[in-house]
Amino acid sequence: MNKPVLPNSVEARDIAYHLHSQTNPTLMEERGPLVVARGEGVRIYDEAGKSYIDAMAGLWCASLGFSNERLAAAAGRQYAQLGFYHTFFQRTMEGVATLAEKLVELTGMEGGKAYFATSGSEANETMVKLAWVYHTVRGRPTKRKVIARDRAFHGSTIAAASMCGLGFMHREFGLPLPGFLHTICPDPYRGMLEGEDEAAFVERLAAELEKLILREGPDSIAAFIAEPINAGGGIILPPKGYFARIQQVLKKYDILFLDDEIVCGFGRTGNWFGKETVDASPDMMALAKGLSSSYFPISAVVVAPAIYEAVKEFNKAGGNFGHGFTNSGHPVGVAVALEAIKIYEEMGIVEHVRTMGARLRGHFERIGAASPIVGQVRGAGLMLGIELVADKQSRAPLDPHLQAGPAFDQIAYENGLIARCMGDVLGFSPPLIVNEAEVDEIAGRCEASLKQLERKLG
Numbered sequence: 510m511n512k513p514v515l516p517n518s519v520e521a522r523d524i525a526y527h528l529h530s531q532t533n534p535t536l537m538e539e540r541g542p543l544v545v546a547r548g549e550g551v552r553i554y555d556e557a558g559k560s561y562i563d564a565m566a567g568l569w570c571a572s573l574g575f576s577n578e579r580l581a582a583a584a585g586r587q588y589a590q591l592g593f594y595h596t597f598f599q600r601t602m603e604g605v606a607t608l609a610e611k612l613v614e615l616t617g618m619e620g621g622k623a624y625f626a627t628s629g630s631e632a633n634e635t636m637v638k639l640a641w642v643y644h645t646v647r648g649r650p651t652k653r654k655v656i657a658r659d660r661a662f663h664g665s666t667i668a669a670a671s672m673c674g675l676g677f678m679h680r681e682f683g684l685p686l687p688g689f690l691h692t693i694c695p696d697p698y699r700g701m702l703e704g705e706d707e708a709a710f711v712e713r714l715a716a717e718l719e720k721l722i723l724r725e726g727p728d729s730i731a732a733f734i735a736e737p738i739n740a741g742g743g744i745i746l747p748p749k750g751y752f753a754r755i756q757q758v759l760k761k762y763d764i765l766f767l768d769d770e771i772v773c774g775f776g777r778t779g780n781w782f783g784k785e786t787v788d789a790s791p792d793m794m795a796l797a798k799g800l801s802s803s804y805f806p807i808s809a810v811v812v813a814p815a816i817y818e819a820v821k822e823f824n825k826a827g828g829n830f831g832h833g834f835t836n837s838g839h840p841v842g843v844a845v846a847l848e849a850i851k852i853y854e855e856m857g858i859v860e861h862v863r864t865m866g867a868r869l870r871g872h873f874e875r876i877g878a879a880s881p882i883v884g885q886v887r888g889a890g891l892m893l894g895i896e897l898v899a900d901k902q903s904r905a906p907l908d909p910h911l912q913a914g915p916a917f918d919q920i921a922y923e924n925g926l927i928a929r930c931m932g933d934v935l936g937f938s939p940p941l942i943v944n945e946a947e948v949d950e951i952a953g954r955c956e957a958s959l960k961q962l963e964r965k966l967g
């Protein structure tokens with residue numbers, strides 16, 4: 510990035526032939542890509558050997574860093590034994606059964622079942638389809654619509670993108686699809702009115718949700734989807750009591766609660782699952798990313814017994830559950846996920862994340878208190894955000910033309926730190942194996958980068 514691109518280099522060929530995800534094509538052609546050559550622990554290295562601490566774990570996913578040998582060995586063993594088989598037509602494998610059992614146990618979905626897919630988007634779409642089956646079997650086939658929230662991110666396939674509450678996921682494609690609705694994002698920092706406390710804010714959010722349900726007709730709404738802590742919208746921890754109150758409204762109108770744990774799951778927020786951090790009780794949970802530390806594309810949906818019973822009931826006269834991906838329950842993905850979970854258990858992931866998260870947060874709070882442009886430090890566990898503002902007191906945002914968030918990312922990148930801005934919220938979600946010295950290094954590079962940004966903004 511920002512170097513002259515030599516003819517026939519990796520950069521030149523990448524520019525010539527590769528259409529990138531979430532990348533501006535013109536900027537890509539001007540600047541070229543960052544070619545990642547190798548990884549070691551929490552660091553990645555470019556072709557020239559420069560190292561970067563990836564304080565985003567790639568895309569909130571490489572919880573065990575970038576060079577875990579046990580995961581590689583688990584994949585290798587499985588490839589040698591059985592490189593592929595599927596789970597259609599009553600087929601299974603030992604690892605598939607073991608992982609399904611483990612996920613049901615870990616998530617506390619007693620009596621439930623685990624379904625496998627390969628991406629987070631597929632997992633979220635699977636939850637929607639299962640919600641439709643559930644209501645159809647219960648004689649309410651008109652319950653089809655899904656309510657998501659502003660600023661949410663739920664994936665890139667058509668329904669998953671429709672559930673996103675972010676304009677950049679919609680504008681090129683004429684999305685959202687009809688039937689995908691959005692309610693207010695529960696952001697206490699930006700959303701609370703003057704004089705409103707958290708309890709009143711929660712009441713207003715619940716009232717808004719109820720208003721939307723009544724306007725659309727309760728008989729038309731199948732499900733509500735939310736992340737426990739919104740990751741991609743800017744690390745937004747809902748106000749206390751939010752999910753308990755929202756779930757009262759959902760229950761009243763027979764609306765299922767779909768929990769997107771794709772970022773929050775597997776220790777990220779300082780509990781095994783984000784639902785524990787925010788006190789939520791979902792009907793279905795979507796898992797991916799940390800499930801295999803993203804060393805293999807695997808995702809899962811864990812469902813409550815009533816959802817499984819609906820699928821069974823629908824097909825009781827014959828016929829198969831009409832859903833499935835070629836790679837659902839891929840044996841290598843399953844082997845990697847089982848090994849990742851074993852490592853999480855051995856390392857005491859929850860305690861480790863709480864300790865490292867508190868240390869990183871402490872650093873950020875100190876840095877924020879000294880910085881004139883840090884409005885808030887927030888998050889949970891190792892999922893932290895720093896919101897930049899023009900005025901700490903009034904919370905007035907920075908002029909969007911300043912592009913402060915992207916400027917921070919660029920400065921940090923030059924300082925060997927990969928962070929991720931979401932507008933003017935700086936996101937940090939490092940590999941969960943991060944140690945004290947690495948936490949201190951992330952904070953040090955963040956502080957230096959922020960000071961450079963302050964000077965740049967004048």
Ligand code: PLP
Nearest residue numbers: 628629630662663664769771772
């Ligand atoms: N849900 C959340 C909360 C995510 O952050 C993401 C991806 O970043 C997804 C869903 C989509 O996952 P995938 O990209 O694997 O389809």
